[in-house]
Amino acid sequence: MSDEMSSDCAGTTISAAAPGDRGRLTRRTAIAALAASLAPAPLLARPTMSAAAMFRRRFVLALPMTSPVVQDAIGRPLYPSFFAVNGRGREVFILYGFDQRPGDSGAIFCVFDLDTGEIKTWFYGTQRWREALIFREHSGQRWLYSLGTQYPIRYDITELPKMGSYVSPQKIYNKAPRSYSQMAWTGADFVYMKGGGQKREFIVTDPEFNPISEFSFPLSCVGIYSKDEAQLAYPKTQGIAWFRERFVMGSGRAYVLGSRAPRGNAALPGNQQGILSCDSGGKLIGAALCNPDIALGLMGGMIGRKIRVIENEGISAANDGRLYAIWQVQHPDSFASEGRKWGIIITEEVSSGPDAVDFSKGAFELLVNDKDRSLDR
Incomplete structure (x- = not known):
C-alpha cells in the first residue's frame, strides 16, 4: 500500500459507491474494496x-475570535475562514485570511490544543487563503492540505513551525484542476x-490530484x-x-439578530444554521x-453568553471518527472588549x-429540486 493510503483511512470503507468510483474503479479504491470484503465483520455496526x-450538537471548545498572541503580533483581529481537527492528537487548526497589502491576501494558520x-x-502561509483545510498523517508525517493561490497545496507540519514564522508549501500540485474553495x-x-x-x-481526484471524475450537488442545496x-x-x-x-x-x-431584512430575516434559507448530507x-x-x-x-447557552451573531465557518471529519464544526459567534456591543476572550465555538456534530443539545426545535424544512443538478449553465 502506498504512503498516500494513510492511516487516516482507519474506519472508512471504500466501496464501489464511494466518490473515487464514478463508473470506473481506480486501482487504489479497487484494492481497498477487496481488502474490505476480506476483512472480518466488525463487532459493532457503524452508527x-x-x-x-443530525440535530444533536455537543460543545467541545470555546476560543477567542483571534488569539491575543496573534492579534498583538499583527495589530488587528482576524476572522476564521476554515479549520481542521486532528482528533487523535487533540489539535485544532484554524485558517485565517490575512490581507498583507492592498490586493494581496495571505493566510495565517493557528494550532490550538483541542482540550484546553x-x-x-501560529505561522504565515505564503499562498492566498481559501476556504479549505484538511489534516492528514501517516508513518510519523503530518500534513495540512489547502487550496492555494491557484492550485492545491500541502504543508509539512511534522514538526510544528515556530511562532510567527513564514512557511512555504512543501508541495504545489500545479497540474491539478484549479479550485478556490471547499475540499x-x-x-x-x-x-x-x-x-x-x-x-x-465538484471534481474528484486521486491523492496526487489527478482528476478522476466530476459530479454536482443540487443548486437548491x-x-x-x-x-x-x-x-x-x-x-x-x-x-x-x-x-x-x-x-x-x-x-x-452570517446572521445578525435584529438586523435589517433580508439578512436579518430568520425565515430565509440562506440564514438557516446547521448541516446537510448528500450521497456519493x-x-x-x-x-x-x-x-x-x-x-x-x-x-449562547453552551458558553453562558448572550450572542446576536452566528455563522457556520466550516466542518471537519476527524481521524477520531467524529464530525466537528466551527462557528463564529458574537455580541456586537461587546466584541471590541470580549473578542480576545471568546468568539469561536467548536462543536461535535451528530453527537x-x-x-x-437538540437543535430540532428550530428545524427548517428545506425544499430541494433534485433536477437542478445539471452541469449545463
Whole structure:
C-alpha cells in the first residue's frame, strides 16, 4: 500500500459507491474494496445518521475570535475562514485570511490544543487563503492540505513551525484542476469545488490530484455565488466533509439578530444554521437546518453568553471518527472588549453524547429540486 493510503483511512470503507468510483474503479479504491470484503465483520455496526441525530450538537471548545498572541503580533483581529481537527492528537487548526497589502491576501494558520484551547503555534502561509483545510498523517508525517493561490497545496507540519514564522508549501500540485474553495478527503480521494464553475460543481481526484471524475450537488442545496440578495434564497455551503459514507456540509451565512431584512430575516434559507448530507452521487439525503434565532439561543447557552451573531465557518471529519464544526459567534456591543476572550465555538456534530443539545426545535424544512443538478449553465 502506498504512503498516500494513510492511516487516516482507519474506519472508512471504500466501496464501489464511494466518490473515487464514478463508473470506473481506480486501482487504489479497487484494492481497498477487496481488502474490505476480506476483512472480518466488525463487532459493532457503524452508527447511523438519522434525522434526529443530525440535530444533536455537543460543545467541545470555546476560543477567542483571534488569539491575543496573534492579534498583538499583527495589530488587528482576524476572522476564521476554515479549520481542521486532528482528533487523535487533540489539535485544532484554524485558517485565517490575512490581507498583507492592498490586493494581496495571505493566510495565517493557528494550532490550538483541542482540550484546553491553549495556542501551540501560529505561522504565515505564503499562498492566498481559501476556504479549505484538511489534516492528514501517516508513518510519523503530518500534513495540512489547502487550496492555494491557484492550485492545491500541502504543508509539512511534522514538526510544528515556530511562532510567527513564514512557511512555504512543501508541495504545489500545479497540474491539478484549479479550485478556490471547499475540499474533502474520503480516505482514498480528494473532492473539491471545481474552479471557475458554480458552487454545485465538484471534481474528484486521486491523492496526487489527478482528476478522476466530476459530479454536482443540487443548486437548491449548496447555493449560488451572488453579491445580491438572491443568494439568501438558498442555503450557503460552508465546507464539505466525507463522514459515515456520505458528504456532510456545514451551512449558514452570517446572521445578525435584529438586523435589517433580508439578512436579518430568520425565515430565509440562506440564514438557516446547521448541516446537510448528500450521497456519493450528490443527492440530498438529510438536512438538519435550524432557525437562526433558535440557534443563537442554544449556542449562547453552551458558553453562558448572550450572542446576536452566528455563522457556520466550516466542518471537519476527524481521524477520531467524529464530525466537528466551527462557528463564529458574537455580541456586537461587546466584541471590541470580549473578542480576545471568546468568539469561536467548536462543536461535535451528530453527537450521541449525553450532554449533546437538540437543535430540532428550530428545524427548517428545506425544499430541494433534485433536477437542478445539471452541469449545463
